[in-house]
Amino acid sequence: MNQTTSSSSPTGTTRAIRGRVLHFQRDPQFHDDAYQYWEDGVLLVADGRIAAAGPYAELAPSIAPGTEVIDHRGKLIVPGxxxxxxxxxxxxxxxxxxxxxxxxxxxxxxxxxxxxxxxxxxxxxxxxxxxxxxxxxxxxxxxxxxxxxxxxxxxxxxxxxxxxxxxxxxxxxxxxxxxxxxxxxxxxxxxxxxxxxxxxxxxxxxxxxxxxxxxxxxxxxxxxxxxxxxxxxxxxxxxxxxxxxxxxxxxxxxxxxxxxxxxxxxxxxxxxxxxxxxxxxxxxxxxxxxxxxxxxxxxxxxxxxxxxxxxxxxxxxxxxxxxxxxxxxxxxxxxxxxxxxxxxxxxxxxxxxxxxxxxxxxxxxxxxxxxxxLGWGDRVGSFAPGNEADFIVLDPDATPLLGRRSARSETLEEQLFAFAMLGDDRVIDSVYVMGERAGV
The missing domain is CATH 3.20.20.140 (Metal-dependent hydrolases)
Incomplete structure (x- = not known):
């Protein structure tokens, strides 16, 4: 579940987005290796597309000098x-x-x-x-x-x-x-x-x-x-x-x-x-x-x-x-x-x-x-290399109640469940379309 998803080289990266990163590869109802999750992860985005996704410690050396690094640590980054x-x-x-x-x-x-x-x-x-x-x-x-x-x-x-x-x-x-x-x-x-x-x-x-x-x-x-x-x-x-x-x-x-x-x-x-x-x-x-x-x-x-x-x-x-x-x-x-x-x-x-x-x-x-x-699996829906960089950032402290429950969450399932049961539009901290932050 925690292997790096990367292209042959993230050369040309224009933006790095750091945070808790989650995406899916298949249905978790039927597969144990259904998703990848990095507690301290990073998305590398080049020309509006995913160049790489994985642990920050592993990918940080490949981030070119001058690359814009956007820090969403503590928040969850998922596909839109x-x-x-x-x-x-x-x-x-x-x-x-x-x-x-x-x-x-x-x-x-x-x-x-x-x-x-x-x-x-x-x-x-x-x-x-x-x-x-x-x-x-x-x-x-x-x-x-x-x-x-x-x-x-x-x-x-x-x-x-x-x-x-x-x-x-x-x-x-x-x-x-x-x-x-x-x-x-x-x-x-x-x-x-x-x-x-x-x-x-x-x-x-x-x-x-x-x-x-x-x-x-x-x-x-x-x-x-x-x-x-x-x-x-x-x-x-x-x-x-x-x-x-x-x-x-x-x-x-x-x-x-x-x-x-x-x-x-x-x-x-x-x-x-x-x-x-x-x-x-x-x-x-x-x-x-x-x-x-x-x-x-x-x-x-x-x-x-x-x-x-x-x-x-x-x-x-x-x-x-x-x-x-x-x-x-x-x-x-x-x-x-x-x-x-x-x-x-x-x-x-x-x-x-x-x-x-x-x-x-x-x-x-x-x-x-x-x-x-939809036939768009090679374009959106995950952080596979080459996919369009449409993703969102979820804030576990968006409301007082959600914040208290998130602080007690010991597993990824518990945190996601709290988002689903207690969340609404207030949870959406940021929205990115083709790697660019959408003003909403």
Whole structure:
């Protein structure tokens, strides 16, 4: 766990960041050698990328004279958090009261999303949204826009300006939604392809093909999504599946030929690596096997699932099928942009199912796991040499209570658990994007 991760030579290092350094190489649930941790460690950064990571005593001699050394000793340096399911147009309707998902969509979500037809409004929310991500230590995300191409354009432009690694896509809905949010199978595919050609691969941006969920897309639109997926094999895919029982029942009525809700997407070629399925609560073993076999990923959204009363994610079955599991905030059904507060809820959801979700695994699910599932494992999510230097600094003394508990922590697991149970945005001491400190 404590070998140095380094390139052949850290020549050209422009910055050295010293502190307690932690990153993951694989899932700690299944591997003993899952992570590397150095109590007194250092990251060497050159041209915005990781040149080396390891014990300070070992790497200090290779730090060139004149290199800027930033001292975060006593604080924990980890890769930036990665949120795999978050709706930026729902930023201003977070914490809206509702008896359930479908009422919440009709009463709050759809009327708010209507406003994103206006470029100025979309741009203003995109700027605040990016601020909020960074303030909470989230440096990469798979994000939902609205049905309007202007909404995706606004977020892409804001993310590109900040040099963030981020993916989004215009939402596709051609039925069972208000007329003011409805596209067609043809117009949705055309606008998606146009956005893809403009933004996918530009800087650190990626495009996500985004049918909202099966009930709001006709078979013609889902077929068009499948055609887009085949035409752009490196594009991401995101949608919702099996979030609550009423939704599952509705899908069964709309698609009687499908074996299950997940099977609807499978029939159109939408299960593959880089495809993300939000919630995935009410699945059966065949669904889980199919997710595992295709390499698709689950975005677990515990604060949203609790807020909307959708259900409890089954960690036992998830592990049994070795699903590609990631953590997500799902703002605005989710109640916080903080991945630490999301970990808090995930741990409690797991306990309700008789499962102990360790802090080590929670941090893995918010860093390396999503990076790998997004196909970005060679770019972000760990301190492997050559990776982009997106990382955050966590302060164990951020609040009086956290400070007292941290002082009593005798193991790394205890310290991480304290961060997850007691932490929020106040814990985020510093955020670095491509090696540069982000002002948030």
């Amino acid at each position: 958090f990665i949120d795999t399911h978050v709706h930026y147009p729902q930023t201003d309707m977070i914490a809206s009261p509702s008896p359930g998902l479908l009422h919440w969509l009709d009463t709050y979500t759809f009327p708010e999303e209507r406003r994103f037809a206006e470029p100025e409004y979309a741009a203003a929310v995109a700027s605040f949204f990016a601020d909020e991500l960074l303030r909470n230590g989230t440096t990469s995300a798979l994000v939902w826009s609205t049905v309007h191409a202007t909404s995706a354009d606004a977020l892409f432009a804001e993310s590109h300006r900040r040099n963030l690694r981020l993916a989004t896509g215009k939402v596709l809905m051609d039925r069972h939604c208000p007329d003011f949010l409805r596209d067609t199978a043809e117009s949705g595919a055309r606008e998606s392809a146009d956005l893809l050609s403009r933004w996918h691969g530009k800087g650190r941006l990626s495009y996500a093909i985004t049918p909202r969920f099966a009930p709001t897309s006709t078979e013609a639109q889902l077929a068009a999504c499948g055609e887009l997926a085949r035409a752009y094999p490196d594009a991401l895919i995101q949608t919702h599946v099996a979030e609550n029982r009423d939704e599952v029942k509705w899908v069964a009525e709309l698609f009687p030929q499908a074996r299950s809700y997940l099977d609807v997407y499978d029939r159109y070629g939408l299960l593959r690596p880089g495809a993300f399925y939000g919630h995935a609560i009410h699945l059966d073993d065949d669904d889980r096997r199919r997710l595992a076999d295709t390499g698709a990923a689950v975005a677990h959204c515990p604060t949203s699932n609790l807020f909307l009363g959708s259900g409890l994610y089954d960690f036992h079955q998830s592990d049994a099928h070795r699903l590609n599991l990631t953590l997500a905030t799902d703002v605005g059904g989710g109640t916080s942009f903080s991945m630490l507060r999301t970990m808090n809820a995930a741990h409690k959801v797991a306990r309700m199912g008789g499962y102990h979700l360790t802090a080590l695994r929670m941090f893995y699910l918010a860093t390396r796991a999503p990076a790998d599932a």
